[in-house]
Amino acid sequence: MTTEPNTAPKMTARGVNVFYGDKQAIDDVSIDVYRDHVTAFIGPSGCGKSTFLRTLNRMNDTVAGARVTGDIRLDGEDIYAPEMDVVQLRARVGMVFQKPNPFPKSIFDNVAYGPKIHGLATSKSELEGIVESALTRAGLWGEVKDRLQDSGTALSGGQQQRLCIARAIAVDPETVLMDEPCSALDPIATAKIEELIHELRGRYAIVIVTHNMQQAARVSQRTAFFHLGKIVEYGATTDIFTNPREERTKDYITGRYG
Amino acid sequence: MNNAPASPPVGAAASVESRWASPEMRARIRRRYGAERRFKAVGLIAVLMSVGFLAFLLGTMAWSGLSGFSQTRVALPVDFRGSGLSIDASSMTKAEAMAALNQQGLGDLLQLSATSAYGAQGESYFGTAAKESAAAAIYDDPSMLQRQVELALPATSPIDVAAKGEGDAASEAAVARLEAAGKLSSGLDTTFLSSADATDPTVAGIWGALKGSLLTMLVTLALAFPVGVLAAVYLEEYAPKNRLTDIIEVSINNLAAVPSIIFGLLALALFINAFGLCQGSPLVGGLTLALMTMPVIVIAGRNAIKAVPPSIRDAALGVGASRVQVVFHHVLPLALPGILTGTIIGMARALGETAPLLLVGMRAFVGGTPDGLCSSATVLPMQIFLWSDEVDRGFVENTSTAIIVLLIVLLSMNAAAIILRNRFEKRW
Ligand SMILES: Nc1ncnc2c1ncn2[C@@H]1O[C@H](COP(=O)(O)OP(=O)(O)OP(=O)(O)O)[C@@H](O)[C@H]1O
Ligand SMILES: [Mg+2]
Numbered sequence: 001m002t003t004e005p006n007t008a009p010k011m012t013a014r015g016v017n018v019f020y021g022d023k024q025a026i027d028d029v030s031i032d033v034y035r036d037h038v039t040a041f042i043g044p045s046g047c048g049k050s051t052f053l054r055t056l057n058r059m060n061d062t063v064a065g066a067r068v069t070g071d072i073r074l075d076g077e078d079i080y081a082p083e084m085d086v087v088q089l090r091a092r093v094g095m096v097f098q099k100p101n102p103f104p105k106s107i108f109d110n111v112a113y114g115p116k117i118h119g120l121a122t123s124k125s126e127l128e129g130i131v132e133s134a135l136t137r138a139g140l141w142g143e144v145k146d147r148l149q150d151s152g153t154a155l156s157g158g159q160q161q162r163l164c165i166a167r168a169i170a171v172d173p174e175t176v177l178m179d180e181p182c183s184a185l186d187p188i189a190t191a192k193i194e195e196l197i198h199e200l201r202g203r204y205a206i207v208i209v210t211h212n213m214q215q216a217a218r219v220s221q222r223t224a225f226f227h228l229g230k231i232v233e234y235g236a237t238t239d240i241f242t243n244p245r246e247e248r249t250k251d252y253i254t255g256r257y258g
Numbered sequence: 259m260n261n262a263p264a265s266p267p268v269g270a271a272a273s274v275e276s277r278w279a280s281p282e283m284r285a286r287i288r289r290r291y292g293a294e295r296r297f298k299a300v301g302l303i304a305v306l307m308s309v310g311f312l313a314f315l316l317g318t319m320a321w322s323g324l325s326g327f328s329q330t331r332v333a334l335p336v337d338f339r340g341s342g343l344s345i346d347a348s349s350m351t352k353a354e355a356m357a358a359l360n361q362q363g364l365g366d367l368l369q370l371s372a373t374s375a376y377g378a379q380g381e382s383y384f385g386t387a388a389k390e391s392a393a394a395a396i397y398d399d400p401s402m403l404q405r406q407v408e409l410a411l412p413a414t415s416p417i418d419v420a421a422k423g424e425g426d427a428a429s430e431a432a433v434a435r436l437e438a439a440g441k442l443s444s445g446l447d448t449t450f451l452s453s454a455d456a457t458d459p460t461v462a463g464i465w466g467a468l469k470g471s472l473l474t475m476l477v478t479l480a481l482a483f484p485v486g487v488l489a490a491v492y493l494e495e496y497a498p499k500n501r502l503t504d505i506i507e508v509s510i511n512n513l514a515a516v517p518s519i520i521f522g523l524l525a526l527a528l529f530i531n532a533f534g535l536c537q538g539s540p541l542v543g544g545l546t547l548a549l550m551t552m553p554v555i556v557i558a559g560r561n562a563i564k565a566v567p568p569s570i571r572d573a574a575l576g577v578g579a580s581r582v583q584v585v586f587h588h589v590l591p592l593a594l595p596g597i598l599t600g601t602i603i604g605m606a607r608a609l610g611e612t613a614p615l616l617l618v619g620m621r622a623f624v625g626g627t628p629d630g631l632c633s634s635a636t637v638l639p640m641q642i643f644l645w646s647d648e649v650d651r652g653f654v655e656n657t658s659t660a661i662i663v664l665l666i667v668l669l670s671m672n673a674a675a676i677i678l679r680n681r682f683e684k685r686w
Contacts, residue, residue, distance in 0.1 A: 062571070
């Protein structure tokens with residue numbers, strides 16, 4: 001496991017501030033996200049992890065009163081530039097939400113929706129191929145291959161979350177953002193998703209928000225500790241967990257943080 | 259924690275237990291159950307009352323109106339030989355044939371036959387409806403012009419009403435005689451279901467008003483539904499949240515509560531005086547009712563759109579759907595059941611509306627069936643209003659029957675809405 005990345009960063013953020021109305025939720029955050037690394041965001045509840053994650057694919061645009069300043073780049077391209085196409089950006093930077101949110105459509109349509117609207121398949125069989133491969137990579141194919149026409153909302157919570165992951169990777173994004181993808185799952189489903197993250201690493205840049213320290217240690221190569229809207233410490237996961245530079249980081253990961 | 263309640267200390271387990279078993283606690287629980295029982299009883303009474311009213315309404319309507327669907331017929335022997343009547347059924351349309359027969363004195367022949375069969379009174383048994391019915395029968399079978407036949411012809415209004423048990427003494431007596439002679443029969447009143455308003459209640463029918471209502475509703479739906487839904491989508495999904503949209507929201511809510519007659523005045527000024535559209539037509543009536551229905555659809559639509567969970571929007575945006583795609587692929591299908599419910603409520607109100615239509619010229623007597631959006635027409639509630647003003651007993655029955663037709667249209671509209679809603683309803 002490499003601790004220092006040797007490629008150019010996939011995404012870079014410099015001096016990012018986010019405001020909800022007058023309230024500042026993110027204060028001067030700078031970070032680099034690498035393609036062959038899983039980056040974990042940890043930190044106490046309400047410190048701005050989700051908020052910052054949502055700035056990376058401009059999902060904050062939909063929140064009334066949210067304002068983002070600073071510079072965020074995807075492969076060197078300013079994603080907040082006026083000429084940036086948000087629709088395409090969100091296809092390139094996919095997102096898995098904290099609460100599983102499948103469409104109330106069939107399992108097949110859930111996964112096929114993205115490829116369909118982006119015209120990724122020219123024929124029905126090609127579309128079926130994309131759906132199968134996405135479901136296989138999400139570790140769900142075996143469980144659903146005989147019931148693709150059933151409603152996605154009829155699956156269990158863990159299956160729904162893997163369906164959402166399949167939906168996100170079906171459009172072949174370059175980066176996948178995951179906001180506490182395992183918070184509603186049992187240990188077995190969690191293990192499956194962690195396994196999936198291992199498999200997806202290298203193919204996509206992955207950012208994962210988690211409240212589970214063990215999970216952060218298991219799946220990520222780099223970890224950022226957020227506190228009160230700032231990044232307190234960012235570095236190789238092994239360093240953060242074994243040898244934190246900051247007292248606050250150490251308190252948080254050892255559970256002494258109030 | 260400084261001012262903890264003075265009542266029982268929470269220290270020992272025993273005292274906690276006794277607190278839940280204390281008489282005050284039991285009394286409180288009893289009171290709570292009592293309140294629940296009372297609430298249930300009041301609710302049940304309210305439901306029973308509304309069901310009772312509905313049953314009473316439907317019952318009286320059925321009682322006095324169902325007989326309007328049937329028609330009393332009196333048998334009349336007619337000898338066509340030597341009458342000089344002749345038609346060429348193969349080259350004439352039905353209307354032409356009927357006009358020709360009228361001209362050749364079919365009416366006089368019938369009256370003559372009536373007097374010879376039933377005496378001087380016989381003349382009053384048959385009217386316009388009988389003449390039309392006889393002409394239609396001849397058109398269907400011209401060979402009867404060479405024979406003597408017995409036709410069962412619709413009776414005039416006094417006889418019809420008397421046969422149904424509500425006539426005056428003279429007609430009652432006539433009916434009793436005819437009954438004894440076995441000359442009375444009754445059948446489905448096809449005239450009522452197929453013709454328009456007329457001055458004679460046995461000839462007057464509901465089809466003109468029904469078709470007028472259907473055309474008017476069509477115009478209303480075609481305008482109010484798309485405009486209402488698009489306005490709701492725009493206000494919910496696109497409009498910036500500011501002063502202006504607040505004002506628009508308040509205005510729309512108020513518009514939904516504006517008395518309908520005011521929409522009639524607006525429509526009169528706008529559609530007829532300013533645009534010069536055809537007065538008293540389904541087009542203008544439909545436009546007027548669309549003005550009235552639109553705010554209802556906008557409000558229902560906005561509420562239905564608001565109720566779509568934001569997580570579905572996030573999900574769609576997250577895979578790179580544009581806002582239009584989010585709306586049309588996800589939000590609208592999920593909001594559709596709610597939108598349909600609102601639409602049906604609005605349309606039902608429009609269907610029963612008379613006041614605004616009075617002002618755009620739909621209250622005139624219309625003796626024909628409207629054959630287009632611009633021909634003059636009347637609507638069901640207006641027809642009911644016009645008929646209820648008439649003195650002839652025959653119209654009283656027609657009024658009740660028209661109400662039944664109106665209710666049937668209403669119920670089928672509601673049923674359609676429920677079917678559509680169940681079809682589109684999805685769980686998330
Ligand atoms: N839509 C919003 N409007 C106003 N304030 C918001 C909004 N969303 C988040 N905030 C505020 O921004 C701050 C950061 O919230 P955020 O959801 O990013 O926290 P988080 O780190 O993801 O917390 P958690 O671990 O509980 O998910 C919080 O103080 C929150 O109250
Ligand atoms: Mg969060």
